[in-house]
Amino acid sequence: MNSPDIRVGNGYDVHRLVEGGKLVLGGVDVPHSAGLRGHSDADALVHALCDALLGALAAGDIGKYFPDTDPQWQGVSSLRLLAEVMRMCREKKFALANADAVIVAQKPQLAPYIAAMKKNIAATLDAKADQINIKATTTERLGFVGREEGIAAYAVVLLVKNDRP
Ligand code: MG
Numbered sequence: 001m002n003s004p005d006i007r008v009g010n011g012y013d014v015h016r017l018v019e020g021g022k023l024v025l026g027g028v029d030v031p032h033s034a035g036l037r038g039h040s041d042a043d044a045l046v047h048a049l050c051d052a053l054l055g056a057l058a059a060g061d062i063g064k065y066f067p068d069t070d071p072q073w074q075g076v077s078s079l080r081l082l083a084e085v086m087r088m089c090r091e092k093k094f095a096l097a098n099a100d101a102v103i104v105a106q107k108p109q110l111a112p113y114i115a116a117m118k119k120n121i122a123a124t125l126d127a128k129a130d131q132i133n134i135k136a137t138t139t140e141r142l143g144f145v146g147r148e149e150g151i152a153a154y155a156v157v158l159l160v161k162n163d164r165p
Contacts, residue, residue, distance in 0.1 A: 005161040007058075007094065011051030014144075014152045015042040025103060025110065025151070026117025026134060027079045027124070032108045036151060039068035043078035045103050045117065045134070048155035050078070050085045052099065056159045057092055079124045086125050094159040096127050101155040102135040106148050110136035 021035025024043045036042035050062045066073045066081050103110060114134050122132045139146040
């Protein structure tokens with residue numbers, strides 16, 4: 001059987017919130033009293049998108065390509081990782097149909113920053129605005145997100161084979 005022309009992938013990521021750290025989501029610096037801790041800029045949204053794309057390619061996960069032991073990725077913008085993953089998709093002749101993501105955060109209010117996140121991600125994936133959707137929700141104060149111990153993100157992507165001559 002030939003490999004299918006469409007591939008779905010999902011990704012999930014969590015980073016711990018620490019007082020005074022920098023909060024970067026979707027490549028946007030979000031003003032907040034706490035930020036996410038991680039090896040790169042700890043952008044959970046972009047990491048979930050990377051994992052969704054890698055999932056669709058059946059190519060493993062973000063830790064396989066950008067290990068947190070590699071100083072090359074220390075403190076870099078996660079958009080750089082996303083661009084590299086998208087390059088892998090193109091190399092395998094897959095184009096993005098759409099991406100849909102949700103950020104799960106109790107605080108801060110993310111609505112004012114969603115448009116800028118969308119713009120960054122669309123630019124990085126070389127996609128149009130209507131191919132990218134980003135949502136944000138709280139957990140009604142339940143669980144680790146509700147206690148403001150961390151922020152999570154989920155992403156789903158659809159890739160389409162693009163090997164017509
Ligand atoms: Mg991560």
